[in-house]
Amino acid sequence: MNETEKAPQIAILGTGLIGVAWAALFQHHGADVRVWDPVPDACAATVARMAAPLSQLAEVAPDAGPRGRLTLCETLAEAIIGADLIQENAPESISIKHALFADVEPLMAPHAVLASSTSALTWSDLGPGLKDPACLITAHPFNPPHLVPLVEIYGTDPARIARAEAIYRAADRVPVRLKKDATGHIANRLASALWREAVFMVQDGIADVEAIDAALVNGPGLRWSVLGAHMAYHLGGGTGGMAGYLDHLGPSQERRWADLGVPSLTQEVQAELVAGVTREAAGRGIADLEATRDKALIAALHARKDAPPV
Amino acid sequence: MNETEKAPQIAILGTGLIGVAWAALFQHHGADVRVWDPVPDACAATVARMAAPLSQLAEVAPDAGPRGRLTLCETLAEAIIGADLIQENAPESISIKHALFADVEPLMAPHAVLASSTSALTWSDLGPGLKDPACLITAHPFNPPHLVPLVEIYGTDPARIARAEAIYRAADRVPVRLKKDATGHIANRLASALWREAVFMVQDGIADVEAIDAALVNGPGLRWSVLGAHMAYHLGGGTGGMAGYLDHLGPSQERRWADLGVPSLTQEVQAELVAGVTREAAGRGIADLEATRDKALIAALHARKDAPPV
Numbered sequence: 001m002n003e004t005e006k007a008p009q010i011a012i013l014g015t016g017l018i019g020v021a022w023a024a025l026f027q028h029h030g031a032d033v034r035v036w037d038p039v040p041d042a043c044a045a046t047v048a049r050m051a052a053p054l055s056q057l058a059e060v061a062p063d064a065g066p067r068g069r070l071t072l073c074e075t076l077a078e079a080i081i082g083a084d085l086i087q088e089n090a091p092e093s094i095s096i097k098h099a100l101f102a103d104v105e106p107l108m109a110p111h112a113v114l115a116s117s118t119s120a121l122t123w124s125d126l127g128p129g130l131k132d133p134a135c136l137i138t139a140h141p142f143n144p145p146h147l148v149p150l151v152e153i154y155g156t157d158p159a160r161i162a163r164a165e166a167i168y169r170a171a172d173r174v175p176v177r178l179k180k181d182a183t184g185h186i187a188n189r190l191a192s193a194l195w196r197e198a199v200f201m202v203q204d205g206i207a208d209v210e211a212i213d214a215a216l217v218n219g220p221g222l223r224w225s226v227l228g229a230h231m232a233y234h235l236g237g238g239t240g241g242m243a244g245y246l247d248h249l250g251p252s253q254e255r256r257w258a259d260l261g262v263p264s265l266t267q268e269v270q271a272e273l274v275a276g277v278t279r280e281a282a283g284r285g286i287a288d289l290e291a292t293r294d295k296a297l298i299a300a301l302h303a304r305k306d307a308p309p310v
Numbered sequence: 311m312n313e314t315e316k317a318p319q320i321a322i323l324g325t326g327l328i329g330v331a332w333a334a335l336f337q338h339h340g341a342d343v344r345v346w347d348p349v350p351d352a353c354a355a356t357v358a359r360m361a362a363p364l365s366q367l368a369e370v371a372p373d374a375g376p377r378g379r380l381t382l383c384e385t386l387a388e389a390i391i392g393a394d395l396i397q398e399n400a401p402e403s404i405s406i407k408h409a410l411f412a413d414v415e416p417l418m419a420p421h422a423v424l425a426s427s428t429s430a431l432t433w434s435d436l437g438p439g440l441k442d443p444a445c446l447i448t449a450h451p452f453n454p455p456h457l458v459p460l461v462e463i464y465g466t467d468p469a470r471i472a473r474a475e476a477i478y479r480a481a482d483r484v485p486v487r488l489k490k491d492a493t494g495h496i497a498n499r500l501a502s503a504l505w506r507e508a509v510f511m512v513q514d515g516i517a518d519v520e521a522i523d524a525a526l527v528n529g530p531g532l533r534w535s536v537l538g539a540h541m542a543y544h545l546g547g548g549t550g551g552m553a554g555y556l557d558h559l560g561p562s563q564e565r566r567w568a569d570l571g572v573p574s575l576t577q578e579v580q581a582e583l584v585a586g587v588t589r590e591a592a593g594r595g596i597a598d599l600e601a602t603r604d605k606a607l608i609a610a611l612h613a614r615k616d617a618p619p620v
Contacts, residue, residue, distance in 0.1 A: 120562065142529040142530065148528070148529055148533060149528040149532075150524075150525055150528040150529030174524060174528040176517070176524045176528070177517070178516055178517050178521070179517055179521075182511070182514075182516045183569055184566055184569075185525075186516070186517050186521065186529075187525050187529040187530050189507050189511065189516075189570065190507055190508060190525070191530050191542075192570060193503050193504055193506060193507035194503055194530075195540075195563070196503060196570070197502075198500060198539045201499065205489055205490055206488055206489060206490055206492045206496070206499075207486070207488050207496050209540045211489075211496065212496055212500075212538065212540065213538020213539065213540050213541055214460075214484060214486045214538070215460055215462060215486045215497050215500070216496075216497070216500060216534050217534065217537065217619045217620075218458070218484040219462075219496075220452065220501045220534070221534030221535045221538075222458060222459075222535045222610060223452065223458060223531075223607070224526050224527065224534060224535070225531045225535035226527065226603055226606035226607055226610060228527050228531075229505050229508045229522070229523065230505075230519045230522065230586060230587050231523050231590055231599070232501075233583075233587075234587040234591070234596075235596060238596070239596060241587065242583055242584045242587045243584045246580045246583065246584070253502065253505070254574075256493065256494055256498070257502060257572070259493055260502060260503050260506070262567070264564075265560045265563070270556045273543075273556065274551075274552045274553045276540060277540050277543075277544040277551065280540070280541055281541075286545060286551060289544070292620045293533075293545065293620050295617045296535075296536035296537075296614065296617040296618065297532070298617070299614065299616060300535060300536060300610060302613060303606075303612060303613035304606065304609065306609060307608070307610075308606065309527045309602075310527075310603050310606065
């Protein structure tokens with residue numbers, strides 16, 4: 001933070017995995033964070049649960065400056081009053097979120113932004129929970145939120161979107177705007193589309209689970225960490241770029257789309273998916289796999305400081 | 311190379327972008343490389359065109375040991391006779407490849423592997439070009455082949471597949487096996503599935519081209535560089551892993567699949583794709599974009615040496 005600027009005031013509602021990651025991220029980047037959870041014990045455990053993400057953030061962004069203040073709030077009002085951004089991480093239920101919004105809205109400052117971390121729901125699902133839906137944006141992070149920079153944003157008030165984006169950018173995030181709201185936002189639509197074909201290849205016997213994952217991580221996944229999918233076809237078109245690609249290979253791409261599969265999660269397919277990831281995990285438990293993922297993500301984030309993506 | 315081992319003898323047929331990258335990769339990793347192209351000038355230009363990939367390989371793998379020998383061959387026979395692996399990079403035409411195979415097969419050593427770099431064709435398309443199709447494998451690299459580690463392999467002779475895999479591994483590649491041949495192998499099926507949804511989101515007005523690319527590169531793309539798609543759902547299932555994920559969220563994933571789009575490359579969509587990548591390129595030409603991609607790939611490859619993917 002610039003010393004002459006007031007630190008952003010952030011309320012974190014809900015201290016599940018996502019809420020804790022947001023709290024650590026904002027605090028590390030100098031914002032003042034007030035955390036609230038309807039379950040008092042959950043809130044009290046937050047400090048201990050923030051230790052691991054804070055330690056990772058110290059590796060990722062060692063020059064972020066002094067941490068902001070952390071306040072564990074006993075009441076919702078204590079968290080909301082005076083907050084610039086309220087990051088909501090309640091369970092993925094329309095009725096739970098609507099009930100929470102009814103309590104939040106009267107406490108919000110006029111300029112404040114209510115940002116929902118919702119993955120499964122849309123702005124159109126959540127807006128009816130508010131008297132003034134313009135104060136709401138969806139702001140979906142990608143797991144783990146303190147390491148993966150993406151925040152997908154949809155809202156109707158350009159001024160609030162711009163203020164929220166500035167706060168996310170100050171916390172080293174990359175906000176990306178949707179033009180209209182959509183189930184799965186952008187990233188989970190892409191992830192679902194890719195996984196559908198990955199499951200189809202398992203079902204159809206083209207390749208094993210672990211071979212598909214190895215192909216992704218050592219092929220397109222690696223390339224998509226530095227180059228977007230559209231831009232990849234621009235480069236695939238040679239000197240003609242995207243226009244050249246579409247002229248020469250557009251029809252074959254449409255034929256390839258028609259050849260993609262539509263799998264079904266039958267008991268047999270589910271059993272093969274479970275068996276496949278079990279082979280791939282090779283005895284490593286979830287916590288071990290997550291630690292490996294995070295270490296690799298941190299190294300990848302360091303790599304892009306000197307050599308940014310296209 | 312271990313000094314007591316004989317260097318692999320590699321024939322590279324065709325000196326387009328892919329052939330040149332293969333030649334540089336194998337030579338850098340100590341193999342003896344014989345290059346042949348039906349156009350004599352193309353072969354003569356190969357040394358100059360190998361300079362850039364060789365320089366990048368020196369950054370990626372500085373400890374690879376002494377380079378192998380490079381021989382520019384005037385005849386096909388000079389390249390093939392004595393080769394352990396013949397990497398074919400002819401144009402993507404069944405008739406051209408069949409005609410080439412007819413010349414190659416009589417010159418091959420009994421143990422040799424004919425490996426086709428084909429992207430668009432399958433083993434089943436190419437096998438009929440040979441008296442003994444068992445000597446053929448498809449071995450598809452992912453562009454740029456000297457930087458992206460993936461080689462996707464299909465063939466019918468387990469001994470030849472194993473020998474080819476050993477040669478690719480010695481050149482720091484990650485070979486991945488298909489269980490049956492499929493158009494697009496694994497990686498391009500995944501890339502097509504993802505791009506179909508990316509184009510749909512442009513067509514449907516959900517997000518701009520450059521927003522979708524930014525979401526991918528800063529979200530799922532980054533994560534897929536360290537964690538496979540199947541394994542991501544294993545971790546997304548909490549302590550229950552993939553089985554827990556499928557129990558709780560399998561049905562919602564199937565609904566999400568049904569909600570994905572089927573775009574059409576109309577003139578209007580094509581125009582928007584071209585306009586979008588033009589905005590995203592922000593004045594950078596193809597060569598500049600490729601240089602940025604390669605620099606970022608090299609940094610990402612360094613990052614995974616200390617912190618390998620899951």
